[in-house]
Amino acid sequence: MNFDFQYMIDLMPILFRYLGITLEMALWGSIFALTLSVIIAIIRVFRVPVLNQLCQLYISFFRGTPLLVQLFLLYYGLPQVFPIMVGLDAFSASVIGLTLHFASYMAESIRAAIIGIDRSQMEASMSVGMTTSQSMRRIILPQATRVALPSLMNYFIDMIKSTSLAFTLGVSEIMAKAQMEASSSFRFFEAFLAVALIYWFVVIIMTRVQIWAEVKLNKAYIR
Template structure:
């Protein structure tokens, strides 16, 4: 084996080299797809909750408020445990991957709902009036006029939400989803080199988030150019 001693820490480079691909593969096969799928469903939930929050119907407002309060007021790990370990008590069996998607989607929905609601409220009220003036109803005005403008405002915070979600997928390891961190745990169970393998997992998370941050910057720059040209 090839070792490198740094202070009191011995680095096994051979183990690092052999473990890097399995951990990276766990990220590519499970972590990124899990984050993308959960984010898409989470945005759907968030859109519904945001519209309910903006509704003038009190019961609908209450439903959205309670949902958002519960999601934002409880830890994601607890939500994940309730979905995966709790639902079988009701006779609902669910796979680890699907359970993680449900929990992460609901969590994203609760947080992104407030982002979307704030983005919609940032659009001047005159835009609503303009839609009504040309004969559009509430939902037509929302879809054709308000949401396109609100989308430009919501991109930066929603991008940050997605990057955070990529890191939060590590909690799926608690329900045996073999994502990035779970792969590191499995290798650690046989090598007992916790510092090396967990640092390697952290490095891969950082690489993922670094490139996502670059992508976010490009999207924001394009949106800024689009807004400036209109």
């Protein structure tokens, strides 16, 4: 079969209608993963007894196993062990899976950024009467954000691309729609090339946002 450029062009608007589901998964996953990763990073920095060891185990597991396996365990496996999870829908399972997977990576990036801040910053803030939590919130974390931003943005971009695995759970997102269209027309190359171009377009936008954010945060440090 010859390459059908017109078919790919006609398929684009159909796929774009499902892009919202992909971006919604990535957005919720990013918000939850960032929140969870900050909590884990702080626990690891202050070496909170018991919790620190549990966080280390969590990070080791989710960094050491494939995301697809984690999604299958969460959606197909855990409901057999915990009946309360039987009602978990595929979209929610995908968001939870993305959250747990990427939080394990982001937590280490944030922890490294916090450790990289000079200890004198914490000592100086506490010397003027701030509590530890106030020092972390007002002094340490804002500085750590600038350091961790490039790696965090890379994880956000990777999360957007990883939402393509959600179709294995039955989520009707852009990859699932491309698979269905390709199966009915046998135009697999055109369909998946269209998906690749759409993902590429989204990543280009996210890269521009990353550059803008880095310039914004580094403005105070430019002399």
